[in-house]
Amino acid sequence: MAAILDAQGLNKTFGAVTAAQGVTAAIEKDSVVGLIGTNGAGKTTFINMITGYLKPDSGSIRYEGRDITALSTRQIARLGICRSFQIPQLYSSLSVYENMLMALGIMLHNSGRGGFFSLGAPRVPGHDAPAEEAADRILGRFGLSGYRDKNAQVLPGGVRKLLDIALTMAAKPRVLLLDEPTSGVSAEEKFGIMELIIQAVKAEGATVIFVEHDMEVVSRFAQRVLAFYDGRIIADAPPQDALRDAEVRRYVVGAIERSARA
Amino acid sequence: MTRDRTPLLLAAVLAAVVAGGLVLPQWALFILTVACAQGLVVLGLMLLLRAGLVSFGQALYYCIGAYTAGGLARAFKIGDIFVQMLAGSLLAALVALVLGFLLARYRGIFFGLLSLALSMILYGLIVKSEALGSTDGFNLLPSTLFGVRPSAAWVRYAVAVAAACVALGAALLIHRFLNTPLGRLGPAIKDNEIRVEYMGASVRYAIHVNYVIAATLAGAGGALVATTVGHIDPEMAYWTTSGEFVFIAILAGTGSVIAPFLGALVFGAIHTIAYDVSPNTWQMSMGAALLLAIVFLPEGLWSLFTKRKAA
Numbered sequence: 001m002a003a004i005l006d007a008q009g010l011n012k013t014f015g016a017v018t019a020a021q022g023v024t025a026a027i028e029k030d031s032v033v034g035l036i037g038t039n040g041a042g043k044t045t046f047i048n049m050i051t052g053y054l055k056p057d058s059g060s061i062r063y064e065g066r067d068i069t070a071l072s073t074r075q076i077a078r079l080g081i082c083r084s085f086q087i088p089q090l091y092s093s094l095s096v097y098e099n100m101l102m103a104l105g106i107m108l109h110n111s112g113r114g115g116f117f118s119l120g121a122p123r124v125p126g127h128d129a130p131a132e133e134a135a136d137r138i139l140g141r142f143g144l145s146g147y148r149d150k151n152a153q154v155l156p157g158g159v160r161k162l163l164d165i166a167l168t169m170a171a172k173p174r175v176l177l178l179d180e181p182t183s184g185v186s187a188e189e190k191f192g193i194m195e196l197i198i199q200a201v202k203a204e205g206a207t208v209i210f211v212e213h214d215m216e217v218v219s220r221f222a223q224r225v226l227a228f229y230d231g232r233i234i235a236d237a238p239p240q241d242a243l244r245d246a247e248v249r250r251y252v253v254g255a256i257e258r259s260a261r262a
Numbered sequence: 263m264t265r266d267r268t269p270l271l272l273a274a275v276l277a278a279v280v281a282g283g284l285v286l287p288q289w290a291l292f293i294l295t296v297a298c299a300q301g302l303v304v305l306g307l308m309l310l311l312r313a314g315l316v317s318f319g320q321a322l323y324y325c326i327g328a329y330t331a332g333g334l335a336r337a338f339k340i341g342d343i344f345v346q347m348l349a350g351s352l353l354a355a356l357v358a359l360v361l362g363f364l365l366a367r368y369r370g371i372f373f374g375l376l377s378l379a380l381s382m383i384l385y386g387l388i389v390k391s392e393a394l395g396s397t398d399g400f401n402l403l404p405s406t407l408f409g410v411r412p413s414a415a416w417v418r419y420a421v422a423v424a425a426a427c428v429a430l431g432a433a434l435l436i437h438r439f440l441n442t443p444l445g446r447l448g449p450a451i452k453d454n455e456i457r458v459e460y461m462g463a464s465v466r467y468a469i470h471v472n473y474v475i476a477a478t479l480a481g482a483g484g485a486l487v488a489t490t491v492g493h494i495d496p497e498m499a500y501w502t503t504s505g506e507f508v509f510i511a512i513l514a515g516t517g518s519v520i521a522p523f524l525g526a527l528v529f530g531a532i533h534t535i536a537y538d539v540s541p542n543t544w545q546m547s548m549g550a551a552l553l554l555a556i557v558f559l560p561e562g563l564w565s566l567f568t569k570r571k572a573a
Contacts, residue, residue, distance in 0.1 A: 051460070077462035089460070091453040102450045105443035106463040114443045171462060 004029040004207050005081075005175055010049055010059035018231040019045040020056065025226055025233060027175070032198065032208045034222030034239065036215070036248075038255045041228035043211045044086070047177045051083050052076040063175070078110055080174035086183060086211075088164035092153040096144060096163055099152055100135035103170035126172035134170070141200045142166040157184045158193060165197055169204060176201055178210040182217060190214060194221055213256055215243060227252050268437050271520060272430045279426040283419050291418040293530045295490045298425035300510060300530075301523035302483035305436055306476030307511045308522055313472055314452030315369065318504045319377030322384050323354040323477040325499035327484025329394065330354075332494045335402045343405045343424055347485040354481025355474055362470040381499050388496040399495025402488055425486055432479060433519040439475070440519070444468060509548075513555050515562015524563055 003026035012020040020042050027033055035043045048054040050061055052073040060069045068076055091099050104124050108114035108131065113122040121130035129137070139145050142162050147155060152163065161181060168176060181197055182190045194217055201208055212218050218225060218239055225242035227235040229251040235242045242248055283291060303320050310317050327350030334340040334349055361380060368376055388394050404411065405421055412420040439445040447468045450458050455465050488494045497503065506529075514525025536547035559565055 073459050074462050074464055077460055083460060089454050089457040091450050091457065093449060093453050102446065103461055105446050106458070106461045109443035109447075110462050116439060116442050167457075167461070 002029055003027060004064055005050065005209075006062040007046075007050065008060050008062075010046070010056040010061070012045055012049065012054060012056050012231075020049065020059075021231045023059070023231070023233055025236060027207060027209060030205070030207055032202075032221060032223050033210070034218040034225045035209060035211045035228065036213070036218060036225060036242075036252050037228030038252060038259070041252075042231040043228050044179060045231070046228070047083060047179055047209070047211070050076075050177065051081060077171065080172065081177070082168040082171050082173035082175070083177040084161075084165045084168055084179060084181060086179040088160040090152040090160060090163060090167070093151070095149050095151055096139065096155070097135055097148045099163060099167060100139060100170065101131055103167045104131040104134055107170055107172075124170075127170075138166050138169050141169075141203070143196060158186075158189055161185060162193065162197070165201075169200070172204065173206045176206045176208050178208065180211050180213070182212065182214065190217055191220070215253060215256075219243065268519065269434060272434055272437075275520070275523075276426055276430050280423055283422050288418050291422045292490065293534060294527070295418070295422045295425045296487060297523060297526040297530045298422075298429040299483040299486040299490065300507065300526040302429055302432055302486070303480040303507050304510045304514060304522035304526060305433060305519060306479035307507050308514075308516050308519075309436070309448065309472045309476050311511060311516050312448030312452065313469060315469065316374045316508060317377040317476070318374045318501060318508065319379070319381035320476065320480045320507045321499050321501065321503035322377070322381035323358060323480035324484035324487075324503065324507075325381070325384055325388070325496070326354045326357060327351060327481035327486075328488035328494045328498050329388070329484075330481070331485035331488040332400060332402055335489075336400065339403075341403045341406045341411075341489070342409065343407055343421060343486070343489050344428075346405075346489055347428060347482045350485030350488075351478040351481035354484070355478040358474045358477030362473045365473060366466045366469040378501050378504060381504060382501060385496050385499040385501075388499065395495070397496060399493060399497075401493050404492070405489040421490055425490070428482065428486070429523060432482070433523070436475070436479075437519045444471065448472065509552055513552065513563060515559070515564035517561065517564035517568055521562060521564035528563060 005027040007023060007025050010020045010023040023042070023046060035046065037043050045054060049056050052071050052075070056069065060067055062068065063079060063081060068079065091102055094102065104127070105114065107124050108122055111125045121132070123129060124131050124134050127134035136145070139148060142165070144159065144162055144166060147159055155163065161184065165178060165181060178197070182194055185193055198208065198221055222239050225235065225237060225239045226233050227242055227245070227248045234247045234251065235245045237245070243253060279294065286294070303324055307317060307320055330350040330353045331346035334346055340346065365373060365376060389397050404417060407420055407424055447458065447463060451465050451468060458465050484498065510525045510529045511522065513529060514521040532548060532551050533544070536544040540547065555562070
């Protein structure tokens with residue numbers, strides 16, 4: 001299958017810290033890829049480089065054959081590469097519904113609709129509905145309708161996570177990067193929330209890359225695993241093979257279990 | 263969805279000014295006109311406040327508007343209030359368009375102080391300029407409207423109605439702008455810039471647009487005040503003038519496009535009464551009024567109306 005995203009030899013250092021060295025990975029279209037590794041292994045740096053937040057010191061990133069290495073976060077987002085955050089990034093003074101409207105409004109703005117001189121309720125591109133209708137539809141898909149008029153600041157942790165991801169859906173992402181979608185969510189809720197997210201995202205036909213520390217979640221939802229250690233990818237294989245890999249067991253799985261016991 | 267009542271409300275206020283102005287005394291018409299001018303500046307300030315930016319330098323554009331009006335009157339004998347306001351806002355917009363490239367990069371205290379510094383540069387330039395009347399400033403001819411010079415008995419009324427038309431028209435346009443996706447971005451920028459950028463919108467562009475609009479409004483306000491008062495001086499660019507606008511904005515609240523005008527009117531009323539009651543300590547009365555507003559109406563005067571609606 002064709003690669004939608006192709007990272008070649010990405011290097012990045014922060015002073016004496018190496019956050020990425022020779023990171024090379026091609027992500028196939030419509031796949032679900034899990035990123036694993038201990039804290040500081042380079043997973044979030046990888047996401048930050050793909051989304052343009054950090055520029056690699058060397059190496060290149062291609063999206064559907066186009067070099068996007070030098071583009072800004074904003075330009076990359078407009079191409080359909082979106083992300084959610086480990087710590088949800090919401091508009092905390094607005095309600096859940098208004099957060100969603102804001103995201104859809106930006107879509108309208110970028111498509112040149114809904115300007116000062118336009119009349120009536122313009123349809124949001126890709127959603128084939130006015131923003132108000134599309135907002136309720138997305139909230140429904142993420143099970144957030146019950147929180148519609150709640151202020152984003154007072155939401156429980158799991159709901160904040162879901163809203164953070166739901167907001168990316170406004171942009172109709174082709175590639176969605178989820179940074180620890182289940183962190184801060186209780187162990188019992190993890191599978192349910194992940195199931196909900198993956199279903200909602202797959203329904204939109206997006207390629208998914210997610211960072212996760214829970215290996216059970218990884219084996220269940222990822223088709224392929226990239227294991228990071230010290231800024232390098234030490235394993236790139238389907239979950240059952242990757243999690244059996246000696247290096248992965250030593251530097252990733254073992255380390256995570258040790259820190260969980262400590 | 264609730265129906266948008268703002269256009270109707272604006273029309274009602276205009277009708278009230280047109281009708282009420284006929285019975286109001288001259289001094290009240292003067293306060294009303296000045297409130298329209300200050301309200302225009304504060305309306306622009308409100309756009310910036312919504313995006314989390316406090317400008318302590320709106321006096322820059324206020325003063326540019328005033329001196330444009332003064333310059334037109336002095337050099338070209340143009341006393342038409344609409345031409346003066348249009349020219350004042352255009353020049354202010356042009357300056358803001360250029361300065362905006364710099365200012366849109368800054369936030370918080372840096373934005374506030376940089377805008378203040380720029381207005382003080384203009385103050386310094388005018389003070390040093392003999393041609394512009396230095397610290398004394400200069401006088402303007404009485405206003406004309408569409409080439410007609412109203413008689414002395416009617417000039418205050420005519421200018422007040424013209425001011426109200428422009429002010430409320432501007433409020434209507436801003437209200438419309440605030441309902442476009444670009445206009446709605448303000449609170450999102452205030453809350454979370456990173457998210458805005460990650461959603462594919464440019465924070466700098468949005469701030470730049472708001473900044474230019476704010477300057478345009480301030481330029482119109484400055485021109486209006488110049489022709490109403492009949493005199494301009496460099497104090498209009500001084501930082502305390504900017505401070506007054508921030509004062510009115512806090513007093514008014516950012517809940518509606520009408521709030522700035524209400525705030526300016528209340529400000530003018532408090533100012534007049536305080537000055538009348540105790541000419542030597544009027545600043546203290548103003549300070550006390552702001553203190554009370556902050557303690558009891560942290561969302562500004564406008565919250566008096568929204569709270570009642572929610573209840």
